[in-house]
Amino acid sequence: MSLIVQKFGGTSVGSIERIRSVAARAIAAQQQGHQVVVTVSAMAGETNRLVALVEGIIERYNKREYDVVVAAGEQVSIGLLAIAIEAMGARARSYLGWQVRFLTDSVYSKARIQEIEGFRIRDDLEKGYIVVIAGFQGVDEKGDITTLGRGGSDTSAVALAAALEADRCDIYTDVDGVYTSDPRIVSSARRLARISYDEMLEMASLGAKVLQTRSVELAKKYKVPLRVLSSLEEGEGTLLTEEDELMEKVVVSAITHNRDEAKITILGVPDRPGVAATIFSALADATINVDMIIQNISESGETDVTFTVPRGDYQHALEVLAIPVKQIGAKEVVGNRTIAKVSAVGVGMRSHTGVAQRMFNALAADGINIQMISTSEIKISVILDEKYMELAVRTLHDAFELDKDAGDRVIAK
Amino acid sequence: MSLIVQKFGGTSVGSIERIRSVAARAIAAQQQGHQVVVTVSAMAGETNRLVALVEGIIERYNKREYDVVVAAGEQVSIGLLAIAIEAMGARARSYLGWQVRFLTDSVYSKARIQEIEGFRIRDDLEKGYIVVIAGFQGVDEKGDITTLGRGGSDTSAVALAAALEADRCDIYTDVDGVYTSDPRIVSSARRLARISYDEMLEMASLGAKVLQTRSVELAKKYKVPLRVLSSLEEGEGTLLTEEDELMEKVVVSAITHNRDEAKITILGVPDRPGVAATIFSALADATINVDMIIQNISESGETDVTFTVPRGDYQHALEVLAIPVKQIGAKEVVGNRTIAKVSAVGVGMRSHTGVAQRMFNALAADGINIQMISTSEIKISVILDEKYMELAVRTLHDAFELDKDAGDRVIAK
Numbered sequence: 001m002s003l004i005v006q007k008f009g010g011t012s013v014g015s016i017e018r019i020r021s022v023a024a025r026a027i028a029a030q031q032q033g034h035q036v037v038v039t040v041s042a043m044a045g046e047t048n049r050l051v052a053l054v055e056g057i058i059e060r061y062n063k064r065e066y067d068v069v070v071a072a073g074e075q076v077s078i079g080l081l082a083i084a085i086e087a088m089g090a091r092a093r094s095y096l097g098w099q100v101r102f103l104t105d106s107v108y109s110k111a112r113i114q115e116i117e118g119f120r121i122r123d124d125l126e127k128g129y130i131v132v133i134a135g136f137q138g139v140d141e142k143g144d145i146t147t148l149g150r151g152g153s154d155t156s157a158v159a160l161a162a163a164l165e166a167d168r169c170d171i172y173t174d175v176d177g178v179y180t181s182d183p184r185i186v187s188s189a190r191r192l193a194r195i196s197y198d199e200m201l202e203m204a205s206l207g208a209k210v211l212q213t214r215s216v217e218l219a220k221k222y223k224v225p226l227r228v229l230s231s232l233e234e235g236e237g238t239l240l241t242e243e244d245e246l247m248e249k250v251v252v253s254a255i256t257h258n259r260d261e262a263k264i265t266i267l268g269v270p271d272r273p274g275v276a277a278t279i280f281s282a283l284a285d286a287t288i289n290v291d292m293i294i295q296n297i298s299e300s301g302e303t304d305v306t307f308t309v310p311r312g313d314y315q316h317a318l319e320v321l322a323i324p325v326k327q328i329g330a331k332e333v334v335g336n337r338t339i340a341k342v343s344a345v346g347v348g349m350r351s352h353t354g355v356a357q358r359m360f361n362a363l364a365a366d367g368i369n370i371q372m373i374s375t376s377e378i379k380i381s382v383i384l385d386e387k388y389m390e391l392a393v394r395t396l397h398d399a400f401e402l403d404k405d406a407g408d409r410v411i412a413k
Numbered sequence: 414m415s416l417i418v419q420k421f422g423g424t425s426v427g428s429i430e431r432i433r434s435v436a437a438r439a440i441a442a443q444q445q446g447h448q449v450v451v452t453v454s455a456m457a458g459e460t461n462r463l464v465a466l467v468e469g470i471i472e473r474y475n476k477r478e479y480d481v482v483v484a485a486g487e488q489v490s491i492g493l494l495a496i497a498i499e500a501m502g503a504r505a506r507s508y509l510g511w512q513v514r515f516l517t518d519s520v521y522s523k524a525r526i527q528e529i530e531g532f533r534i535r536d537d538l539e540k541g542y543i544v545v546i547a548g549f550q551g552v553d554e555k556g557d558i559t560t561l562g563r564g565g566s567d568t569s570a571v572a573l574a575a576a577l578e579a580d581r582c583d584i585y586t587d588v589d590g591v592y593t594s595d596p597r598i599v600s601s602a603r604r605l606a607r608i609s610y611d612e613m614l615e616m617a618s619l620g621a622k623v624l625q626t627r628s629v630e631l632a633k634k635y636k637v638p639l640r641v642l643s644s645l646e647e648g649e650g651t652l653l654t655e656e657d658e659l660m661e662k663v664v665v666s667a668i669t670h671n672r673d674e675a676k677i678t679i680l681g682v683p684d685r686p687g688v689a690a691t692i693f694s695a696l697a698d699a700t701i702n703v704d705m706i707i708q709n710i711s712e713s714g715e716t717d718v719t720f721t722v723p724r725g726d727y728q729h730a731l732e733v734l735a736i737p738v739k740q741i742g743a744k745e746v747v748g749n750r751t752i753a754k755v756s757a758v759g760v761g762m763r764s765h766t767g768v769a770q771r772m773f774n775a776l777a778a779d780g781i782n783i784q785m786i787s788t789s790e791i792k793i794s795v796i797l798d799e800k801y802m803e804l805a806v807r808t809l810h811d812a813f814e815l816d817k818d819a820g821d822r823v824i825a826k
Contacts, residue, residue, distance in 0.1 A: 016469045053493055056429045058500035066497070068507050069492035072485040079482035080466055085616055086478070087471035094481050098511065099556055143533075 002167040003035040003125065007135065007157035011174055013077045013232040014044035016084075022231070023084040025172075026130050030090060035125040037164065039135045039157040040081055042073025047150075062109035067137075067147045071097070074134035076148055082132045087390075090397055093124050094132040097145070102138035102156065104146045111146035113138055113155065116163035133160060151212035162222035169224050171211065172231035177238035178203070180402040181255045185390050188374045188403035192253065193236065196243035199253050202345045202379045216240065242254075243347045250409075251348035251355055252400040257393050259340040259386055261291060262314035263371065265306040266321070268331025275328050279305065282324045288313045291341075292374040292383065302331075306372060308383065313335055339371065340389035343381040344396055362399035368392050415580040416448040416538065420548065424587055426490045427457035427646040429497075435644070436497040439543050443503060448538040450577065452548045452570040453494055455486025476521035480550075480560045484510070487547035487566075495545045497539065506537050506626065507545040510558070515551030515569065517559045523545075525560035525627075526551055526568065529576035546573060564625035571628045575635035582637050584624065585644035590651035591616070591623055593815040594668045598806050601816035605666060609656035610639075610668050615792045617756045627747035629653065656760045663822075664761040664768055665813040670806050672753040672799055674704060675727035676784065678719040679734070681744025688741050692718065695737040701726045704754075705787040705796065715744075719785060721796065724750055753802035756794040757809055769793055775812035781805050 006029065008022050022038070029036045041047075050070045073151065078094035085092035095152055100120050104111035121131050135153025138146050148155055154171060157175050161169035175192040195203075197220035204213045210228055219226040219240060229237025247253075269275055276295070283290055293307040309317045314337055325333055349355050356373075363370060369389065372383035384392055401409040419442065421435050435451070443449045454460075464485045467474050491507035498505035513533050517524035534544050548566025551559050563566055567584060574582035590604040591613065608616075610633035617626045623641055632653060633638040642650025660666075682688055689708070696703055706720040722730045727750055738746055762768050769786075772793055776783060781804065785796035797805055814822040 016466065019470070038781060050489065053489070054496060057432070057493060057497050061496045062499045062505075065492045065495040065505075067492075068495070068509075069489050072488040072492075075485040075488065076463065076466070076482050079478045079480075080470060081487075082478040082481070083474045084470050086475045092475075092478075094478055096481075096558075145509075238625055304793065 001033060001035055003037070003164055004029055004170045005037045005039065005161040005164065005166045006156050006186075007153060007169065007171045008041070008231055009153065009173055010041040010044040010047070012172055013040050013042075013081065016080070019080050019084050020076070020088070022081060023088055023090075025231075026085060027088055027090045030130055037121060037125070037131045037133060037160060037166070038081065038100050039133045039153060039160060040074065040077045041153040043077050043134050046073040046076070064081060064144060067108045067145050071134075071137040071145050071147055074136050077250045078132045078134045091128055092128055092130045092132055094134070095120070096134045097137035098139035099145070100133065102159070104138035104140055104148070106140040106142065106144065106146065108144075108272050109147055110149040111138055111140070113148070113159045116159055118163045121164065130136050148214075149212075151215075154212040154215035155218060158218045158222075158224055158226060161224045161226075166224065168227060169219070170227045170229060170237075171215075172229060173210065174211060174230065174232065175228070175306070176230035176233060176235045177228055178240075178254075180253070181393055181397050182257065185257070185393050186255075186397045189397065190403065192238050194239045194241060194247065195253060196247055196347050197240055198243065198378055199345050199347055200240050202343070202344045202376065203254060203256050242349055245361075246406075248348050248351060250346055250406045251352045252346040252402065253348075255393050255396045255400070255402065256343045256345060257340060257389055258343075259389060260311050260336060261308045261339060261341055262311045262317075263306060263308050263318060263319070263336040263339050263382070263383060264314070264333065264335040266325060266333050268302050269305050270329055271301050271303045276305065278324045278328050279321070282320050283309070283317060286316065286320045288317050288320065292300050292372055292381070294372055294374075308339070308341070308372070336384040339383050340386040340387060340392075341381050342384055342392045342396065343379050344400065345379045347378050349378050349380075358399055359396060362395050363392060366391060366395050370393070414446065414450055416450070416577055417442055418450045418452060418570050418574040418577065418579045418582045420452045420566060420582065420584045421454070421564065421644055422455040422586055423457040423460070425585055426453050426455075426763060429493070432497050433729070435494060435585075436501055436503075436750075438644075439498060440501055440503045443543055447580075450534060450538070450544045450546060450573060450579070451494065452546045452566060452573060453487065453490045454566040455483075456490050459486040459489070468627045477557060480521045480558050484547075484550040484558050484560055487549050491545045491547045498543050498545070503543055504541055505543045505545055507547070508758070509547045510550035510569075511552035512558070515547065515572070517551035517553055519553040519555065519557065519559065521557075522560055523562040524551055524553065526561070526572045529572055531576045534577065565711050566626075567625040567628035568631060571631045571635075571637055571639060574637045574639075575631060579637065581640060582632070583640045583642060583650075584628075585642060586623065587643065587645065588623060588641075589643035589646060589648045590641055590662070591653075591667070593666065594806055594810050595670065597740065598670070598803050599668075599810045602810065603816065605651050607652045607654060607660065608666060609660055609760050610653055611791055612657065612758050612760055613653050615756070615789070616667060616669050659819075661761050661764060663759055663819045664765045665757045665759040665815065666811070667758050668760075668806050668809045668815065669756045669758060669801055670753060673724050673753060674721045674754055674796070675724045675730075675748060675750040676719060676721050676752050676796060677727070677734070677746065677748040678717055679738060679746050680716050680717050680741050681715050683742055684714050684716050689718065691737045691741050692734070695733050696722070696730060699729065699733045701730050701733065705785055705794070707785055707787075721752070721754070721785070731754075751799040752796050753799045753805075754794050754796055755802060755809065756782060756792050757813065758792045760791050762791050762793070771812055772809060775808050776805060779804060779808050781808070797798050
């Protein structure tokens with residue numbers, strides 16, 4: 001008998017009617033012969049309501065107590081779902097994070113799961129119960145309630161699937177899978193039937209917001225087959241899995257974009273050891289994440305350093321840099337908020353050459369100037385003027401023939 | 414250093430503003446040198462909202478899961494209160510029922526507390542924390558969440574005070590104490606500075622709705638000094654305590670009333686053993702509580718049996734009685750829904766005679782007919798026509814001089 005973990009987000013349990021349809025899906029899976037564990041988020045809007053209550057008291061709140069308040073949202077939805085399942089004639093039992101012991105560290109409001117005790121769940125599954133688990137929350141060694149950060153229910157579901165050695169983890173969401181590109185930009189974008197964990201990780205960190213990154217990392221680590229599918233319509237969704245030969249034949253799987261970045265250049269930086277450390281330590285101390293960094297080789301004893309930061313941190317970064325820039329004796333700081341990042345992702349890049357060339361040629365043919373380039377084993381990212389972003393995404397989607405079935409692509413052969 | 418348990422109901426934590434004023438009260442008590450534990454209910458309206466969600470799914474719900482849903486209300490209020498206390502500069506930690514282990518039986522939705530583990534609370538108090546505890550909830554031996562029934566937060570507070578051997582338990586509510594009679598009926602009613610547990614128990618079961626009966630029973634059992642006072646205005650409230658000599662000098666402490674009763678008389682009941690058992694077993698099987706029972710001595714071999722039931726169960730009781738009345742061969746069943754019960758309560762009755770006489774004379778002087786009489790060691794109750802209820806309460810309040818200070822009463826000397 002196979003074991004399936006299903007996860008439903010806040011929209012999917014946002015009303016009594018929707019909770020009933022989640023119950024129906026869980027019961028259907030059980031009737032198909034599976035053991036079923038369901039993880040749910042708080043009802044849509046509930047977490048926001050609770051956060052607003054907390055922030056109504058004080059802006060810089062005690063995080064231990066914040067976790068106590070917001071964890072209550074999932075407590076309501078698991079109880080209601082269990083009641084709905086029982087009302088429809090099946091048997092159900094709900095559990096909170098501390099009851100089936102999602103043991104986490106003590107970093108309140110963004111805790112990490114360390115261990116899950118599965119025995120109580122397994123017992124109930126053996127007895128024929130559908131087990132309903134609160135996502136997003138755990139308990140630390142002291143017995144304090146912790147939460148996993150926004151989107152944490154995805155991570156709960158995957159961690160649970162790993163702990164129970166589930167045959168599959170199905171993440172129900174409001175999109176019907178992972179696409180070759182954003183369908184709102186590229187009308188010919190196609191749903192991917194399968195994608196590797198590594199590709200999904202690159203896509204998640206590049207701005208595709210389907211799954212919490214941590215949940216994909218966990219799925220990769222424990223080899224959990226992870227399916228993303230729609231809770232609103234029928235369909236196969238997209239299966240995240242380990243890469244195989246078929247995937248490696250596909251050079252580029254998807255084109256992603258992200259306009260949440262800004263570029264900063266420090267001009268006339270003296271070329272001596274410790275200079276980069278001074279600059280980036282200052283940003284790290286201010287908890288500003290730096291993404292791409294470029295430094296040109298210098299002949300004159302001076303160089304320019306360019307890097308990108310989240311757009312919301314742009315102004316803060318400029319303020320933070322004032323002192324170190326003076327210290328190191330650099331000339332000037334300039335920046336640009338109207339940039340975007342466009343990336344090609346695919347595990348096939350590992351064994352194929354000419355991907356960068358094809359990408360740069362396609363952009364050049366459309367007159368799009370590339371401001372920065374960064375690469376990993378399975379992705380190439382370029383920074384360009386924000387106004388060209390949609391055009392670049394469409395151009396690259398065409399250039400790598402992503403509108404075609406993988407087998408029909410010239411480049412993949 | 415003394416230890417105080419404070420309890421605040423839903424109205425007292427019904428908004429951020431009110432939560433702030435509860436926080437201020439707790440901090441003030443700590444600054445006066447006390448160790449402070451605060452027990453709170455869910456924010457006003459929240460429990461009703463959660464119950465409505467459950468009942469929106471199905472009327473006869475799974476009670477284990479019902480408890481999971483409704484216990485979430487207190488989780489929100491303890492976190493918010495702890496945040497408010499910290500925001501005002503003191504230190505606070507909140508705990509749910511399972512965390513400081515309010516161990517209960519497994520009777521979901523009306524569980525009884527069996528034991529409380531106090532060590533975590535004591536540790537925090539020693540360290541200078543104000544400890545905030547969720548009322549209304551506990552955990553059973555299996556680790557399932559349980560709730561104590563409506564009004565259960567009073568019981569949580571008293572049980573906690575008993576377990577921690579607190580010096581006092583202060584129940585903050587929307588009235589400023591226990592009165593000699595309902596001030597809406599008797600304008601000269603006085604707040605009682607002190608009252609014995611036994612008197613309060615009689616008063617609670619006679620219709621005074623200040624405290625959950627179970628909480629007074631616990632306070633009596635563990636000798637917890639219990640104070641009822643207003644969360645809206647300053648005042649000393651009423652202290653519930655063991656009876657002492659001073660109390661015993663007061664013959665009557667309070668006059669209570671209850672219009673939630675109806676009277677049923679079975680006429681022409683054959684006077685033979687087992688007849689009463691047949692009648693009252695039928696009512697017990699239908700979970701109808703019978704209050705007063707009167708049966709006259711019979712000379713003729715026939716008797717009349719009269720008793721009272723809650724007014725809401727009157728029709729049901731008549732239906733339930735149809736068969737047993739036939740079985741025993743009684744003549745007829747008659748009833749009356751427009752009755753009321755008025756009672757005089759006082760521990761001094763134990764050692765004073767003439768109380769009943771004074772009571773009956775006072776009522777007779779105003780032409781009020783007594784339909785039934787029932788007595789205990791510390792109370793005398795009469796059933797009368799509902800329309801005389803207010804008059805009877807005022808007459809008795811005067812007759813026992815409850816508008817006067819206890820020392821000035823003629824009858825008390």
